[in-house]
Amino acid sequence: MEPPAPRRRVTIVDVARHAQVSTTAVSKVLRNAYGASPEMQAKVRRAIDELGYRPHAGARGLRGKTYTIGVMLPDIRNPFFPDVLDGITHTLQDTEYQVLLGPGDCGEKGEARVTEALIDRGMDGLILVAPLASRKRLDEVASAVPTVIVGRHGSSPAYDTVADDDVEGAALVVGHLAALGHRRIAHIEHLETDPTRLAEMPNARRADGYRQAMRAHGLEECIDVVSTSYTQEGGYRGAKELLERQGTHRPTAVFAGADVVAMGALEAITEAGLSVPDDISVAGYDNTTFAAFGPVSLTSVDQAGHEIGRNAARLLLERIADRHRPSVQVRLSPTLVPRRTTARAPE
Amino acid sequence: MEPPAPRRRVTIVDVARHAQVSTTAVSKVLRNAYGASPEMQAKVRRAIDELGYRPHAGARGLRGKTYTIGVMLPDIRNPFFPDVLDGITHTLQDTEYQVLLGPGDCGEKGEARVTEALIDRGMDGLILVAPLASRKRLDEVASAVPTVIVGRHGSSPAYDTVADDDVEGAALVVGHLAALGHRRIAHIEHLETDPTRLAEMPNARRADGYRQAMRAHGLEECIDVVSTSYTQEGGYRGAKELLERQGTHRPTAVFAGADVVAMGALEAITEAGLSVPDDISVAGYDNTTFAAFGPVSLTSVDQAGHEIGRNAARLLLERIADRHRPSVQVRLSPTLVPRRTTARAPE
DNA sequence: CACCCAGTGGGAAACGTTACCCATGGGCGC
DNA sequence: GCGCCCATGGGTAACGTTTCCCACTGGGTG
Structure with a gap:
């Protein structure tokens, strides 16, 4: 079956004709511009409703705004x-x-x-x-x-x-973990190489905030950062690397730079036969729906x-x-x- | 500090002037239209590159397409x-x-x-x-x-x-669960009241497919549908309702109409102190990243x-x-x- | 040699809307 | 009562692009 023929669009000219006014007048009403009497407004609005007119954004953009x-x-x-x-x-x-x-x-x-x-x-x-x-x-x-x-x-x-404030967010996580008695708190960050972006990107700030907070808690010695990426796979790789550390080098808590990263980390930890949070604590960042999901229940930072x-x-x-x-x-x-x-x- | 003054946009007229041709010619080149010699093409393209011209989609749309x-x-x-x-x-x-x-x-x-x-x-x-x-x-x-x-x-x-084909998808789930020995397979559906949409919406087809498949497996007696909505909360409520059934009325498997619904169901089941899949099996629909996530590992239907x-x-x-x-x-x-x-x- | 046609280029009118400015008329101040 | 100004409405030229059509060229054809 052939589709029906498309109808021509209603334009401002049609409205003007139907309301017996100029297109300028219609345009004024549309934009609530100065120079249209209440009667004019009413007349034009009625015509608009009757014809089902809607302005063409592209045409508007040519002179004014596209909204x-x-x-x-x-x-x-x-x-x-x-x-x-x-x-x-x-x-x-x-x-x-x-x-x-x-x-x-x-x-x-x-x-x-x-x-x-x-x-x-x-x-x-x-x-x-x-x-x-x-x-x-x-x-x-x-x-x-x-x-x-x-x-x-x-x-x-x-x-x-x-x-x-990502520095503050990182500090919240480190503070929380430190208060729980953790000392070996590791961080999985997103690798940033571009020097101009280094200071501006959230991931870099979080890593920075982590380092600052660790020092503030007297844990400078325990600073341990793994660079991967802000993806689930990055979290998986990062956690795997951390879990390979021996004895007192292995962290008791992992601060993942994003919830997706935490997801990957949780997967790696589960695979390694370890239990969260008994063997190792994990915190994420972003407070996504995933973190809020009951069976996961991930500690996270809410960015509002x-x-x-x-x-x-x-x-x-x-x-x-x-x-x-x-x-x-x-x-x-x-x-x-x-x-x-x-x-x-x-x- | 005040922001710098915005520059005027490069238009087709600028390009035409710069290439010493008409705007029509530039337009032809832009659209690969008939009537432009190779030399013309080259000349115009060079001008476009030199000026960094990009067509204005809104203006194009007025006569032709917006792409x-x-x-x-x-x-x-x-x-x-x-x-x-x-x-x-x-x-x-x-x-x-x-x-x-x-x-x-x-x-x-x-x-x-x-x-x-x-x-x-x-x-x-x-x-x-x-x-x-x-x-x-x-x-x-x-x-x-x-x-x-x-x-x-x-x-x-x-x-x-x-x-x-949602009917087929539902049949896959029921078939899978039946093959695992389940008989009391319940379904959590999204409530659809609008009669015109009833037959067209995927949720309705899934519920339909579930019923058909149950009958095909001789499990007509066990058909058990809870109507909530395709949200996490809907899954939670639906599962709660199912878990309240006594003894042999309680399902051993739940087919949730969507992965988000399965999420809610998993939450309710966990809360009830039951274990998945030992006490009860759960399947979802959509095969989202959530389903694929290792610690969750939800059986689901992939819609490609x-x-x-x-x-x-x-x-x-x-x-x-x-x-x-x-x-x-x-x-x-x-x-x-x-x-x-x-x-x-x-x- | 007149004619025609294909190939190439451009002029001008659209497309739908807004901005700018001018015309009109009535009320008000002096 | 004269001029002025404000309120109201409209005419017209943009905005950047495409489409339609016409003009010109040169070479092949009858």
Whole structure:
């Protein structure tokens, strides 16, 4: 069977004709612009309803705004990002802005491609979540369109930032484990080689925070960092390496830099025939639904993704309204959520 | 510090001037259209590279195409959807099309809003994943823009569909459990009240398939369905209800309609002090990363999300190329992935 | 030698919307 | 009573691209 013929779209001209006014008048009503009397408003709105008119965003973008916010997500699988997204959509849902997501496809290349695509599609503003791009590129992006960077430290006059204090989060974990009597607390980090990103990326800050906190607790000698990656497989490899350490070199607690990493670590520990938390404690980061899941019950750090998203959306709206206001950095504090994968150190 | 002044975007006019040709010529080169000599092509391409020109999708959309595909995802949290998305982006990545996601925000209302937003933003085609909308609405959407519906049964001349055979999937689970000696196999389903959707939604088909398979195995007497919802909490409630059954009414195996449901069920079973799979077997559906996670190791049904996505993208490209070709229905077969949450029935 | 056609290039009008500015008319201050 | 200003409405030119069609060239054909 052949599909039915597509109908022509209702345009502003149709509305104007139907309401017996000019297109300019309709446009004014649409944008709540100055210069439309209440009667005019009513007449136009009725015509809009009767015809089922909806403005064409692309055409709007040519002169004015598209009323669209683009969000670049580096990895849809990471269960932390939906929280951020919720905060964004929630803040935007009673504005006239619509959120569209660009799937970052992992990797700097794919991320750049998606970001360009969002710009080319006339987004009024961009929220980049944990971007890998260089600062120079971020500045370029921000010069093309109002931009908020989420989850990265380091500031620029060109864009606003919202981030959680990862150093503080790491300190919370180390403090918690130390209070439970652990001394040999190891950390699985995401390997970062690019020197310019080194200080800005959350993973580097967490590793840094871990080292600082260990020293603060007089555990400098016990600092033990394994570099893999923030993936389940990275956690698995990292934990395997830690478990190979002999006797008093083997850690009694593992601080994984992300919940997915903790997942991999738990898998490796289970495979090794060890028990959590009796033989070894494990803590993650992000407080994903996975961590909250009863049978897992992973101690984790809550980043308040919803709050991050809310702030990002708010800042973006502000910046769209005034591109010249000075840039803002919002830093939020994480909280520790102790669960059943951490307990008193053995012996 | 004030952000730097934004630069004007490079347009096709700039390219034309720089290459000393007409804008028409540049446009032809951009679209590989007929009527541009090799020399012209080379000259224009060089100008494009030198100026770093990228076409403005919104402006293109006004006359031609935007080279953008919109994907409506009802729930980013469901770990099954990223697989589908991967299949889509993978198929599209060496075309000139870009994928943008519309977050469905759960619920028919939000879904409708996002779908409209995608249409208004000039998408060349739409992929709707497991939409809740009525058939009438789907037909309307499809009449506005080429559309592929994923994960819903029932066909229409207006759109193509790609779906997994849920009846078959349910049969795989029941067959597996029956072969392990289970007789009292219960099912936790997602309650569906809307009669028009009843036959089309995957959840209904799974419940149906469960009943058919139970009868086929001579277990008609043991059919036991609890209606909650496809959420973790729904699984928790459903399992609690099942565990309250006394003696020989209590099931020895639970077929949860989705992995998230199985998560909730596992939580309830653990809380009740029972052991999986010794006391009770549990199977899920979707084969998410959660199911594959070692310490969980949930028996599940794999829907080949990647294949679904691939097919959806392929069909959509075909339909964009020819809006008049008859509609196509692709049905894929699921496979069972037995893991450690299912074992021989007790006694 | 007139004619035609294929190949190539460009001019101009769309596409749907908004920004800018001007025209009109009535009320108000002086 | 005269001029001024504000409130209201509309005309028109953008915005960046594609599509439609016409013009020109040169070579082959009748």
